[in-house]
Amino acid sequence: MSQSENLSGAGPVLVPILGDQLTRGLASLAGRAKDDTVVLLMEVWDEATYVKHHQQKIALIFSAMRHFAAELEQDGWTVDYTRLTDPDNAGSFTGEVARAVERHDPREIDIVEAGEWRVQQAIEEWPDKFVCPVTIHPDDRFLCSIGEFRDWAEGRKTLQMEYFYREMRRKTGILMAGDQPEGGQWNYDYDNRGKPDKNLNPPPAPKFAPDAVTSEVMGLVAERFGDHFGKLDNFAWPVTRAQAEQARAAFLTERLPDFGTYQDAMVHGSDDLYHSLLSTSINLGLLDPVETCKLAEEEYYAGRAPINAVEGFIRQIIGWREYIRGMYWLEMPGLREANALEAVRPLPEFYWTGETDMRCMADCVRSTRDHAHAHHIQRLMVLGNFALIAGIRPQEVEDWFLVVYADAYEWVELPNVAAMALWADKGRLATKPYAASGNYINSMSDYCGKCVYSPAKKSGDGACPFGPLYWNFLIRNRPLLERNNRVSRVYSNWDRMDETKREEYLASAEKILAGLVPASEGWARG
Ligand SMILES: Cc1cc2nc3c(=O)[nH]c(=O)nc-3n(C[C@H](O)[C@H](O)[C@H](O)COP(=O)(O)OP(=O)(O)OC[C@H]3O[C@@H](n4cnc5c(N)ncnc54)[C@H](O)[C@@H]3O)c2cc1C
Ligand code: SF4
Numbered sequence: 131m132s133q134s135e136n137l138s139g140a141g142p143v144l145v146p147i148l149g150d151q152l153t154r155g156l157a158s159l160a161g162r163a164k165d166d167t168v169v170l171l172m173e174v175w176d177e178a179t180y181v182k183h184h185q186q187k188i189a190l191i192f193s194a195m196r197h198f199a200a201e202l203e204q205d206g207w208t209v210d211y212t213r214l215t216d217p218d219n220a221g222s223f224t225g226e227v228a229r230a231v232e233r234h235d236p237r238e239i240d241i242v243e244a245g246e247w248r249v250q251q252a253i254e255e256w257p258d259k260f261v262c263p264v265t266i267h268p269d270d271r272f273l274c275s276i277g278e279f280r281d282w283a284e285g286r287k288t289l290q291m292e293y294f295y296r297e298m299r300r301k302t303g304i305l306m307a308g309d310q311p312e313g314g315q316w317n318y319d320y321d322n323r324g325k326p327d328k329n330l331n332p333p334p335a336p337k338f339a340p341d342a343v344t345s346e347v348m349g350l351v352a353e354r355f356g357d358h359f360g361k362l363d364n365f366a367w368p369v370t371r372a373q374a375e376q377a378r379a380a381f382l383t384e385r386l387p388d389f390g391t392y393q394d395a396m397v398h399g400s401d402d403l404y405h406s407l408l409s410t411s412i413n414l415g416l417l418d419p420v421e422t423c424k425l426a427e428e429e430y431y432a433g434r435a436p437i438n439a440v441e442g443f444i445r446q447i448i449g450w451r452e453y454i455r456g457m458y459w460l461e462m463p464g465l466r467e468a469n470a471l472e473a474v475r476p477l478p479e480f481y482w483t484g485e486t487d488m489r490c491m492a493d494c495v496r497s498t499r500d501h502a503h504a505h506h507i508q509r510l511m512v513l514g515n516f517a518l519i520a521g522i523r524p525q526e527v528e529d530w531f532l533v534v535y536a537d538a539y540e541w542v543e544l545p546n547v548a549a550m551a552l553w554a555d556k557g558r559l560a561t562k563p564y565a566a567s568g569n570y571i572n573s574m575s576d577y578c579g580k581c582v583y584s585p586a587k588k589s590g591d592g593a594c595p596f597g598p599l600y601w602n603f604l605i606r607n608r609p610l611l612e613r614n615n616r617v618s619r620v621y622s623n624w625d626r627m628d629e630t631k632r633e634e635y636l637a638s639a640e641k642i643l644a645g646l647v648p649a650s651e652g653w654a655r656g
Contacts, residue, residue, distance in 0.1 A: 131493035138262035139235035142208075146170040146227055146241050148249065149177065149191045150539055152198040153415035154205075155269035158240040162563040166205045170200050170230050173214040175221040179531055180248075183653055184360035186367065186502040187536045189351045191499055192416050193344040193369040200343075201370070203545035210234070214350065224252050224259065231260055239264045243276075245455075246540040247462045271299055272455055273420060273448055279456030282615070283514070289457070289558060289644060292317065295449030302420060304444055305437075306429050312430075317445065318438035323557030324391035326576050332392075335407045337366035338373050359482060359533055361500050364578075367410055367536060374411035378422060381406040382429055389524075390439035394507045396575035401497040405505045406443070412451075419447050451542070457549065457559055468548050469524050470556035471607055476648035477517070477526040488546055488595060490571050490582035491516060509535075512571060514551025519596065519603035520643060521566050524554040529654040546553045562616040568594030589634035595642045601632075 145158045145167055153329040159169070173195065178188050192214070199211045212219055212226055220226050227239065243266050244250040256264045268275050274282075274294075282297065283289050294315055299305060305312040339349060348362055368374040385404040394405050410416045423444045431434040437453070458465070480486035484495035504513065509531070513645070517527045531547045532538050549559035568585030571577040578585055578594070585594040604611065604620060611617045624632065 136526060139231070140237060141235035142168050143237035143238045143240055144168050144170055144227070144230055144234055144262075146172065146223070146230070146239065147175075147198075148244060149195050150243075150413055151242055151269075151415050152194055152243055153271055153418070153552070154201075156415070157270050157324070158242045158265075162163065162206070162240075163509050167207065168230070168234050168236070169199075169202055169207050169209045170227065171209065171211045172223060172226040173196050173212060173274065174219065174223060174226055175214060177249075178214065181533050182355070182358045182652075182656075183532075183538075184498075184502040184534050184536060185351050185355055185358050185362040186360055187363055187538065189344065189362060190349070190367045190369065190410060190502075190536050191414070193340075193347045194345050194416065195610035196347065197370045216355070223249065227256065228259070231262070236262050238262050240267065241265070242267045242269050246267070246538070247458075247466075269414060272452060273301065274452045274456055276456070278461045279605070280450075280460060281454070281459055288561070289306045290561070291449055291453045291559075294453045294456070295445055298448040298452055302423070302448060304423050304448065305430070305441055306422075313437045313441070313458045315441075318441045319445075320388065322390045322442050323574075324392045324393075325574060326395040328576070330392065330397065330400075330403070332388070332394075332403050333380075334612065335385070335402050336368075336377050336380050338368050338377075340365055341369075344369055359499065359532055360502055361442060364500060366501075368416065374408070374416040377411065378406070378408055378417060378425070381408065382425055382528055386426060386429055386439055386443060387435040389639070390436070390442035393442055394574050396490070396505075396507055396512070396571070396577065398493050398576055398580075401501055401503060402621065403507060407503065412447070413537050413542065414478050414538060419451065423428070423445070423447050427516070436570050454545045455541055457545045459551070460612050461545070461558065462468075465544055465548055465555060466525070466528070468556075470554050471521070471552070471610070473518075473519075473521040473552070474523050475521045475555075475643070475646070477522050477530060478520075478646045479649045480647075481513070481530055482649055482653045487582045488516075488581075490575060491523040492576040493577065498534045502534065504535070507574065509546070510551055511574070512630060514547065515564060515566055516596070516599070518552050519616055519651040520598040520602070520646065521606065522554045524548050526649075526654075527552060533654050556610075562609070562614055563603075565600055566596070568596035568599040569594065588631070589638040599633045599642060601635040602643070605636065 141167060147169055171488050173192055199209045203209050220229055239262055241253060244253055246628050267369055282294060351362060368377045389402040395403060408417060412419050426440050429439060430440040486490050486492050490512045494504050494512045497504045528544060528547045532543050549555040553563040572585045583594040584592055587593040588597050
């Protein structure tokens with residue numbers, strides 16, 4: 131990692147910390163002497179604009195960075211913080227590190243590997259760009275390192291999350307009774323399919339009113355990024371570790387007990403239900419994922435939350451989150467180009483405007499625009515599902531998901547979108563496409579009752595668009611999917627269907643697809 135050490139500077143060690151590395155115990159800080167270290171945090175134009183992130187997402191990251199810098203300073207660290215508005219700001223991480231090298235003449239640069247491929251590529255060029263040695267530490271905030279995941283994946287025919295997850299349970303000892311899973315089962319997903327009930331009354335997640343720092347950042351965002359997607363004025367995300375801990379405590383005591391049962395439910399106008407809303411804090415580094423799981427585990431052992439809820443929540447974090455990150459590094463850079471189903475249709479405009487008669491879609495886009503958030507099933511079974519069955523080009527869908535969510539970083543967004551929602555990796559991650567008709571949405575939500583469409587009507591005017599598009603998707607991709615034994619049964623259903631009905635389905639689908647208005651230029655990039 132080093133280059134001619136005798137040319138390196140005589141100054142302190144320079145520790146650049148990226149915007150999603152806001153963790154006190156970061157590997158590049160651990161064991162460092164405060165009087166021999168300059169911590170560098172950088173607001174840079176390239177990162178804020180490589181896609182046109184939701185306004186709340188930029189405000190969240192800059193505010194959390196500014197708070198983190200202030201906390202480090204209070205703790206006695208020397209912090210060099212470059213603001214977006216600094217007249218000499220170079221606009222990129224590499225450019226800002228180069229300027230910091232001139233200012234501090236460091237004898238070494240220490241950084242933790244980046245979450246995203248694009249940024250990591252840039253960092254890996256630093257040893258050739260800078261005269262001082264550069265050390266790149268593995269990101270030990272993940273339970274499973276990139277190398278360990280690679281070893282796990284090697285030689286396996288299928289890379290099912292479930293088996294990976296069991297290893298993470300064994301590794302952490304979380305919800306384990308000796309070498310057996312607590313309660314006798316690894317996975318309680320079967321109990322987690324509760325339908326929305328009109329009496330559901332989830333306690334709202336805490337909201338954090340902007341303080342002076344956040345308000346100043348919001349002003350900057352409104353001025354510089356006011357043309358980006360999303361509302362800014364109802365910003366309420368935790369921006370410090372203390373706030374994130376408060377949000378976590380409220381979740382664990384108030385919503386975790388019902389998290390499992392209603393994990394897949396969707397209710398019009400109710401954006402979070404029993405979900406934790408902790409992804410932004412975990413992804414920024416404000417909360418430690420394993421610590422969060424151990425606190426959830428305590429709720430189970432104290433008898434305050436049932437096993438299906440606690441196991442379900444823990445599985446999302448040490449199972450899905452770790453697995454998704456492992457898959458990202460295993461599949462990059464090819465994953466970004468993957469398009470196994472050869473989907474080429476442009477993204478419809480209503481993904482940005484929410485202007486559609488499909489009540490489920492309009493509600494999910496509203497939540498996304500207003501809060502930079504939608505929960506997992508809204509992302510997967512409404513927004514992702516529509517893109518899948520309508521054959522939208524994966525790269526346009528990926529850009530959309532990367533732009534619109536406050537928790538979106540490519541390492542977690544891309545595998546979820548390309549592989550889980552769109553099956554663009556030909557099933558490396560998901561054994562079958564998550565394609566569904568309106569019947570699924572109807573059974574798991576209260577959307578359909580007041581929709582102008584009806585899932586009971588299968589084709590023609592007033593039919594729920596998800597139905598004809600679902601069949602059109604299956605028929606379009608029959609050569610690829612028919613041999614998949616998790617899908618083959620639906621082809622038998624199709625073949626048994628009356629021919630007129632089949633023709634009606636396909637004619638309806640063609641009409642719906644022809645009516646999709648492509649998004650105008652400039653929403654995601656440029
Ligand atoms: C198409 C699609 C796109 C997604 N894009 C993102 C994204 O950009 N960023 C992101 O953090 N998550 C993404 N997810 C995963 C998941 O939807 C969000 O993590 C979750 O909705 C965040 O809300 P929450 O904190 O209330 O989660 P909860 O439902 O309370 O779950 C608890 C935690 O588990 C983790 N988690 C759950 N599911 C996943 C998953 N599939 N992958 C990774 N972590 C998971 C998160 O850290 C989350 O905070 C995506 C899922 C889909 C289907
Ligand atoms: S009827 Fe179809 S479009 Fe309308 S809310 Fe239900 S699933 Fe969505």
